[in-house]
Structures are given as C-alpha cells and as structure tokens.
Amino acid sequence: MNPTESKQVWSSHCQEDDDVPVFMQPWWWDITAGEEHWEVVLAQSKKQSILGALLYAQKQFFGVKRLTLPVFTPINGVWFSKHDTDKAHSFYSKRRKILSQIIRQLPRAAFHDFKLHYTLEDWLPFKWAGYKQTTQYTQTLDLTPDETTLYEAFKGGTRSKINKVRERFEMVEIKDIKRFLDHINRVAAFKNIPYTKQNLHTIGRLHQEIEQRDLGTILAAKDEKGDIHAMIYIVFSAGTAHYWLGGAHPEFRDTNGMYFLLWEAIKKSKSRAGVFDFDGSNHPNIAPVFTGFGAIPQSNHYIYRSKNLFYKILRQIINKDGG
Numbered sequence: 001m002n003p004t005e006s007k008q009v010w011s012s013h014c015q016e017d018d019d020v021p022v023f024m025q026p027w028w029w030d031i032t033a034g035e036e037h038w039e040v041v042l043a044q045s046k047k048q049s050i051l052g053a054l055l056y057a058q059k060q061f062f063g064v065k066r067l068t069l070p071v072f073t074p075i076n077g078v079w080f081s082k083h084d085t086d087k088a089h090s091f092y093s094k095r096r097k098i099l100s101q102i103i104r105q106l107p108r109a110a111f112h113d114f115k116l117h118y119t120l121e122d123w124l125p126f127k128w129a130g131y132k133q134t135t136q137y138t139q140t141l142d143l144t145p146d147e148t149t150l151y152e153a154f155k156g157g158t159r160s161k162i163n164k165v166r167e168r169f170e171m172v173e174i175k176d177i178k179r180f181l182d183h184i185n186r187v188a189a190f191k192n193i194p195y196t197k198q199n200l201h202t203i204g205r206l207h208q209e210i211e212q213r214d215l216g217t218i219l220a221a222k223d224e225k226g227d228i229h230a231m232i233y234i235v236f237s238a239g240t241a242h243y244w245l246g247g248a249h250p251e252f253r254d255t256n257g258m259y260f261l262l263w264e265a266i267k268k269s270k271s272r273a274g275v276f277d278f279d280g281s282n283h284p285n286i287a288p289v290f291t292g293f294g295a296i297p298q299s300n301h302y303i304y305r306s307k308n309l310f311y312k313i314l315r316q317i318i319n320k321d322g323g
Helices: 003-016 026-031 088-105 124-128 147-153 156-165 179-191 197-212 257-267 287-292 309-318
Strands: 038-044 048-063 064-068 077-080 111-116 133-144 170-173 218-221 228-237 239-250 275-277 296-306
Touching: 003 026, 003 038, 003 048, 026 048, 026 197, 048 088, 048 111, 048 133, 064 170, 077 111, 088 124, 133 197, 133 287, 147 257, 156 239, 156 257, 170 257, 179 197, 179 218, 179 239, 197 218, 218 257, 228 257, 239 257, 287 296, 296 309
Parallel strands: 064 111, 239 275
Antiparallel strands: 038 048, 048 064, 048 077, 111 296, 133 275, 133 296, 170 218, 218 228, 228 239
C-alpha cells in the first residue's frame, strides 16, 4: 500500500471509529503538518482491518529528512485497535507484532522522532530496531469520582489557593478566538518564546475545526472588573479532556487565577470525559502544580533514532534527543 492509499484508508477508518484521538485525526495533521507533508503507517490484519497506526510529519532538518511531530500535537502514536483478550501474554504479544509491522514500514530518514502515548507501556520493538528512548511526563486525573471526592484529594495548598479566590473569579467561556490568541501570545512572549504569525494562524485554523466538531472549549477566569487573569483551551478526545493551550496573563501571574480555572475546567470536563490530561510538563515549577490537583504522572515515550554516527553526533550537539 502506497502512502496515498494509507492516508485514504486511515481517513475512512477515522470517520467510523470514535476511539481515534483528535491528535491523530487526518484533519488535524492536514492543518498542523500540511496535507502533503504527513503520512501514516498502518499495521493490518490478513483481512485488511487496521490493527495499529503511527503518523509522522516529514520535515527538512539541516537539509536532511526528519520524521517527527508537527506543531501543537502532543502525540503521534501509536493507536491500537481494541484487542479481544484479557491475558497479559497475549495482549503484549499482539502489540509487539503490531509495532514490529509498523517499524518495518517506516521510510529511511536521517532522524526519527516519535512521541508515544502513555498507554503504550512496552516500547521494546523500537528498542530491538535500534531506537533510543527518553521519558517525557504528563499528568492525568481520573474524573469518575464525584466533585467532593476529587476536591478532597487535592493537595492542601492547592485547595487553599482555590478557596481564597473562588469568590473573586467567574469562569466564562470565550468564543472570540482572536481574544484567546492575543492572550496566549502575551503568555508566550513573557516566557521569551513568542508565537510566530504562522503559529497563530495554525491555532486559528484548528479552532475552526474544533468548534465545528464540538470538540473543545476556551475557558477564562474573569474578575469583578472584567479583567481576564487566565485562559485555557480544553480539547475533548476519545474520552479524555486535554489541557491543550493556555496560561496566566503576565500581569496577573500571582493571583492564582490558573488554580481557580483548572478546578473549573476539571468540573466542566466531567460530563464529557473520564480522564483529565494536563498534557503536563517536566519543568520543576509546573509538574508539581498539576500533581497538586491529585493528578498521576504518566510516562510518554520519546523514541528517537539517527541514521548513522554523523547524525548521532549532530543530534547531540543540537540536543534533539528529548533529553
């Protein structure tokens, strides 16, 4: 099956299967990578049903080909179909065969860089194929308990911050994407990593699709004067609510608006998802904030491989190994 056929088959599958994450949908990759710059590798059964999938963008990196993730995309694989077994040995055996089938089909490139969802616990087929691994953490919260139980499980300091400001702020939904783009650009500029015009354009296009498909919402913490202290964009995907983008306004970083807003987002997400994924951070000042909400660290595997020794050295020089 050639790349064009694989994309057509995957697109048809995604239209029929609600279990495919938003971040692995063809429309998402058409926007973030460009229609001509991404491909999907499929593992299929003898009857041609899809067993697994890995998506990748093709980019030029120092003049050579790199297989990687596009912007604003937390993961690129691996998606698995549901297995009809509850026996551990059979479950992992099937997944290893699927991964091996996918890996054999990957094209040659100077650099391979993939980020695999935390539900993939076993990355051994990649290791056997010469890939390296490093861990990037996210934090997830089980949304099935009632609100009182969830709140009582928060760290004491987290509850204290929320209690102090719950009367000060109101949670509102933002419909104006330009207002959100202005907000997150201010947040990024404060961190000395401002978004490019292309970045903002991409977010705007994604928002159009998300809004049309009813897959997300923009929430804000507004004070009594009407000032917005924090905003977050929540994306709903295959039973999970993702904190996709957002942050506290630079002028209101110390007002605890983000604590208030995250709690409101968690409560709002309960009706549409079973898990809240903070799409977390390895940063020592950020990860503890999320675990303060009772979230559990989860390991996303950052898998990478370089074509030869020259490219291994180049990767180390520019620190593109995820470490």
